[in-house]
Amino acid sequence: MSILIHQSTYSHTQQTSPVMGRPRQFVPAEALRDALKVFWEQGYQATSLDDLTAAMHLSRSSFYACFGSKHAVMMAxxxxxxxxxxxxxxxxxAASMSALEAVHAVLAAIAEVDAGRRGCFFVNCVTELAPHDPALAAFGQYHxxxxxxxIAGLLERAGFTPELAQTRAVALLALVIGTITLRKAGLPAPELLTILSQAQLLLADTTFST
Incomplete structure (x- = not known):
């Protein structure tokens, strides 16, 4: 449970400012989104520097001057x-709905059962790289x-004790991340919704802890 109780002090990446020599009209944020699309489609290891510079419309020199490295771009x-x-x-x-309705909305937004087999970009990167990438592992724990x-805060609003809210929040996250993984494996959306509906069992009792 420590991942929820003791939140990481992870410090966000400080992105390098654009420098002289970049292409005219170059917008770093837009280039970063282009890089995100390539990493999401191909994965980190399979994405070459040529893939990135082509997608971001940058020369290698501008790429290194603006972003520093392939890893820095991935982290950003x-x-x-x-x-x-x-x-x-x-x-x-924060929306004007009940706490439990908000939990369901949050879980549905994370799972995105209709989003196809690309998976979740965050989960994809953590699965591929976190075991041997301390920086990404730290950010993964933070997120x-x-x-x-x-989620635990919403459960407390719904009447769960703080300890039980923490326990159930972990279980709900495990359920939704498992749903994302099965979505990437090609399970149809109706089956994914059935799996995600099991969250109701974790939300039905505010007093019993397994």
Missing amino acids: AVELYADELFARLEAMA VGRTGAL
């Missing part, structure tokens, strides 16, 4: 993706921690 892309998703989840948690804390 993962952070961008996760931060934007988390902002959406926070908005759902899972803040998402779990968000």
Whole structure:
């Protein structure tokens, strides 16, 4: 449970500012989104520097001057993706719906059962790289921690004790990440929805802890 109770002090990547010599009209944020698309489609290891520079419309010299390295671009892309998703989840948690309705909305937004076999960019990167990439592992723990804390806060609003809210939040995250993995494996959306519906069992009892 420590991943939720003791949230990581991970510090976001400091992106290098654009320098002289970049192409005219070059916008780093747009180039980063182009890189994200390539990494999402091909994975990190299979993406070459030529793939990135072509997608980002950069020469190698401009790429290195603006972003530093392939790994730095990947980290910035993962952070961008996760931060934007988390902002959406926070908005759902703050919306005028019941706490349990907000939990269901958050889980559905993470699972994206109709999004096809690409999977979740964050989960894809963590699965591929985190075991041997300390920086990505640290960010992964940070993002899972803040998402779990968000869900646990909603469960407390719904009447769960703080300890049980933490336990159930971890179980719900495990369920939704498993659903994402099965989506990537090609399970049809109706079956994924059936799996995700098992969250109701974890939300039905505010007093019993297994």
